[in-house]
Amino acid sequence: MLIALSGCFSGSETALMMLNRYRLRHLARSGHQGARRAERLLQRPDRLIGLILLGNNFVNILASAVATLIALRLGGEGAIAASTGLLTLAILIFAEVTPKTLAALRPERLAFPAAFVLAPLLRFCYPLVWIINCITNTLLRLLGAHPEDAGNTNLSREDLRVVVNEAGAMIPHRHQKMLLNILDLEKVEVDDIMVPRSEIVGIDLDDSWSEILEQIAGSQYTRMPVYQGSFDAVQGLLHVRQVLSSMLRSTLTREELSANLSEPYFIPEGTPLPVQLLNFQAKRRRIGLVVDEYGEILGLITLEDILEEIVGEFTTDPAAAIQDVYPQPDGSFLVDGSASVRELNRLLKWNMPTSGPKTLNGLILEHLEAIPEPGTSLLLDDYPVTIIQTERHKVKTARIQPRRRRRRRMQPTE
Structure with a gap:
């Protein structure tokens, strides 16, 4: 009977500690009585462990005393050694390994019924448990541990990544990828994904009216920035649909075009994407111009x-x-x-460095510290790159080979 009680204490300890805290919290909020009791017990694990070990050690010592008395009566002092060996083997198999392994495999099936017994037992033995915890907690604080913080089980971003990756078939792969992208969104800034200034398609009011009409009619975008001469002199943003009807009637004028411009929305460089997403939502905007500390437009x-x-x-x-x-x-x-280095990495499954320049041209120039000539070859993080064409002061086209595998050095053999 004492060995069975020892097995119950050992199994309940392992089962309660092996519980998934987040599933336990969900079950408790859903009204599961066993989960509620287990959650209350685990709020102060120092008290729970103190109670379980108190009971476990008590029944084990009592079992040892009883086995010693039985050995003395049956075989005298010579049988004490045999009883000690047999009792150790019995406790190891029936009170430790078997119940703890079963509890590790099926923690909920053992933890929830055990919680109904341990909760009232903790109230009954609380004075003794309190004395034990006072001594042990003092020693723990001297070692820099604080038992009061044991209930803090908040997950970090890295922990969430592990949870999502290990969800398996419970979360579709497509949804896993989206969740991981959300977790990584904090690391990305508007500078990383903006359309560079040199590639922005806009309307120059200094162009001829026929060129402006042709540009609007052939545009693949619904919103276009409008500027006067230089892109730094942005006049506003044009929603193409607002002037289509006038274009069809051939009544669109420069004055009407200017009247349909909305105020440009400027975004400071370095703004994290989650912040900008909330700003777009709060200001009811869908497009913005990224500016640097001097007010010059960097991109869109x-x-x-x-x-x-x-x-x-x-x-x-x-x-x-x-x-x-x-x-x-x-x-x-x-x-x-x-081309954007981040886009190359994401869509082609590459791993080129993204901590510095944002484009392939910037990455090459930073690596070489000079404007390369066509035919120049280099190795960018194990990616062989050959310059095909240059234009003025930048690389226009480059050939990138698949990443080379680093060969291991073979150790000489005797």
Whole structure:
């Protein structure tokens, strides 16, 4: 009977400590009585462990005393050694290994019934448990541990990543990827995903009226920035649909075009994407211009750009998702120098460095510290890169080979 009680204490300890705290919290909030009692016990694990070990050690010592008395009566002092060995083997098998292994495999089936017994037992033995905890907690504080903080089980971003990755079939792979992208969103700034200033498609009011009408009619965008001469002199943002009816009637004028412009929305460089997403929502905006500390426009970012960081590109062909990437028969890629390094990494499953320059051209120039000539080859983080074409002071086209595998050095053998 004492060995059975010892097994109950050992199994309940392992089962309660093996419980998934977040599933336990969900069951408790759903009204599960056993989960509620177990959650209350685990709020102060020092008291729970003190109670279980108090009971476990008590029954084990009592079992040892009883076994010694039985051995003396049956075989005298010579049988004490045999009884000690047999009792140790019995406790190890029936009171430790078997119940703890069973509890580790099925913690909920053992922990919830045990909670109904341990809760009143803790109230009954509380004075003794309190004395034990006072001594042990004092020793723990001297070692820098605080038992009061044991109930704090908040997950960090890295912990959440592990939970999502290990969800398996419980969460579809597509949803897992979206959740991981949300967790990584805090690390990305507007500078990383903006359309560079040199690639922004806008309307210059200094152009001829026929060129402006032709640009509006052939535009693939619903919103376009409008500027006067230089892009730094932005006049506003034009919603193309607001002037389509006038264009169809051939009554659109410069004055009407200017009257339909909305105030430009400026975004400071370095703004994290989660912050900008909330700003877009609060200001009811879908497009903004990124400016530096001097007020000069660096690029353009849209709400769709941020959403694509979460759900992925709105295309099924990774290579087609970047217009500046052209796969070659030999497995290499011809890449425009203005291509975003982050987009290359994400869509082509590469791992080029992203802590510095944002474009392939900037990465090459930083690595070489000079403007390269066509035919120049270099190794960017184990990716062989060959300069195909340059234009003025930048790399226009480069060929990138698949990443080389680092060879291990063979140790000489005798």
